[in-house]
Amino acid sequence: AQKVTQAQTEISVVEKEDVTLDCVYETRDTTYYLFWYKQPPSGELVFLIRRNSFDEQNEISGRYSWNFQKSTSSFNFTITASQVVDSAVYFCALSEPHFGYSSASKIIFGSGTRLSIRP
Amino acid sequence: GAGVSQSPSNKVTEKGKDVELRCDPISGHTALYWYRQSLGQGLEFLIYFQGNSAPDKSGLPSDRFSAERTGGSVSTLTIQRTQQEDSAVYLCASRSGLNNEQFFGPGTRLTVL
Numbered sequence: 001a002q003k004v005t006q007a008q009t010e011i012s013v014v015e016k017e018d019v020t021l022d023c024v025y026e027t028r029d030t031t032y033y034l035f036w037y038k039q040p041p042s043g044e045l046v047f048l049i050r051r052n053s054f055d056e057q058n059e060i061s062g063r064y065s066w067n068f069q070k071s072t073s074s075f076n077f078t079i080t081a082s083q084v085v086d087s088a089v090y091f092c093a094l095s096e097p098h099f100g101y102s103s104a105s106k107i108i109f110g111s112g113t114r115l116s117i118r119p
Numbered sequence: 120g121a122g123v124s125q126s127p128s129n130k131v132t133e134k135g136k137d138v139e140l141r142c143d144p145i146s147g148h149t150a151l152y153w154y155r156q157s158l159g160q161g162l163e164f165l166i167y168f169q170g171n172s173a174p175d176k177s178g179l180p181s182d183r184f185s186a187e188r189t190g191g192s193v194s195t196l197t198i199q200r201t202q203q204e205d206s207a208v209y210l211c212a213s214r215s216g217l218n219n220e221q222f223f224g225p226g227t228r229l230t231v232l
Contacts, residue, residue, distance in 0.1 A: 004161075037223075043208065045162075045223040091161060105214070106152060106175065107221060109161040 002027045004094050006110035013082055014118050021077040021113045023092030029053075034068065034075045035093040035107065045091075051075065079115075087117045121145060123224035125211050131230045132201055140196040140227045144213030151194050152212040152221060153178075153186060162210060168194060201231045 003026040013019045025034065036048040049059065051068050059066045063080045079086055092110045124143040132138050144151050153165040164178040168188045179185070183202075188194040198205055208228050212221040 042225075043228075044225045045210065047220065047222070050220055105150075106164040106167055106178070107154075107162070107212075108164070109154075111161040 002029075002032075002094055002096070002108045004092050004108055004110035006092055006113050008113045009111070010114045010116070012116040012118060015084055016081050018078060018080050019082050019115065021079075021090050021092070021115065023075045023077065023110060025073050025075065025092070025094045027094060027096075029096050031096075033095050035091075035095070036066065036075075036077050037091045037093060037109075038088045039091065039112070040088040048077075048090075082115075082117045084117045084119055087115060089114045123211055123213050123222055125209075125224040125227050127227060128225065129228045129230075131232065133232050134203060135200055137197065137199045138201055138229060140198075140209050140229070142194045142196070142211030142213075142224060144192065144194070144211070145215075145222055146192075148213035148215050148222075149191065150214040150221075151188060152214070153194070153196050154210045154212065155180075155207045156210060156226070157207040165196070165209075198229075201229075203231050205229060206231045 005024045008022055032053045034051045038046040038048055049066055056068050056070055065078045067076045089112045091112045093107045095105050095107045123145055126141045130138055151168040154162040155165055156162045166173055166179055166186050167175040170191045171188050183199045186196045208226040210226045211224045214221045
């Protein structure tokens, strides 16, 4: 069965600190996708990144970076020089690839990490 | 707008009443999903539509929950005889047939008194 674990329920840091959000996943599929979503107080889910299971190259986008390690089934997310606007709940998620009509490719979400950035 | 829209944004109902939640996916997206987010929890999958058919209904929590999709576009999630534990934010997402990225709507916050 597929499962995503975000062990950190809440994190609070002071602005400008770096912070890493942990994500560990379980799947029997050899092909899958991993995601990170941000949910600010407004409630709407904001897509941050999607990573194919065959692509273990780490990715950096501005202050955001992602470390995908298949060996440990982890897909961690680091925010460098955090800002108050980064305060949100962050969800790590996993889905199977879309193989056809009956393949839902539903996204399995972790329980989220609430990140608070203090000024 | 070009995104997924949902209505109403908020719904307060009394226990035992039926409610209907609506989702308008991105135009041309063939796949549509319903998820539920209970307070302080992650999202849980409810149902998946491909066109007007629902090949995967495995997440519907009880037979009080049903959904339909017409014209390959708008979807309605119906909850009959609502219970307090149904209180949650109900999120809809749509996906094109080409890749795995799902685009989420703003959600409907349902409160059952």
